[in-house]
Amino acid sequence: MLQTQYEFTLPKGYMDEEGNFHKNGIMRLATAMDEIRAMRDPRVMQNPDYAAIIILSHVIIKLGSLPLVTVETIEKLFASDLKFLQEMYETLNGLEGPVVRVTCPYCGKEFTTEMDFKG
Structure with a gap:
């Protein structure tokens, strides 16, 4: 089953009007309409x-x-939290190459690597 929602914890946290911090959240995968809007x-x-x-x-x-x-x-997030969320968004929505688990045919060692479709 495809996972469509992902939990996160902000590095610093959003501070609301009462001074309370909010660090934990959930991000869903983006749709085409999110970007069109x-x-x-x-x-x-x-x-x-x-x-x-x-x-x-x-x-x-x-x-x-x-x-x-x-x-x-x-708009009111700390810059480091905004950067964190932007990077999470790019990773979750495939704006970076997919990461795959591979096995070296020579030594048998397993590792992960990013697939590069651009050549």
Whole structure:
């Protein structure tokens, strides 16, 4: 069965208006509509890098005890937490090459490596 949701723990954590920290969350796999919706947003048209903020606000379905994760929530993350989530998103959604377990035909040692389809 395909896993579509992944738990995470932020390095620092999101601090809400009351000073409470929220570190644990769940990210789901992105859909094509998540990315299309972001590209249609006027903020992305002005600044393409803003797409990551919008997409993360859709694919993060839980963050601590917050009732909802919004664009404003993602905007207020510490930079290290934002970077962590962007890297997680890229890994989960296949923006990096898939990692496979292989066995060396010469020595028999098993290891993991990233498949490179670009040559």
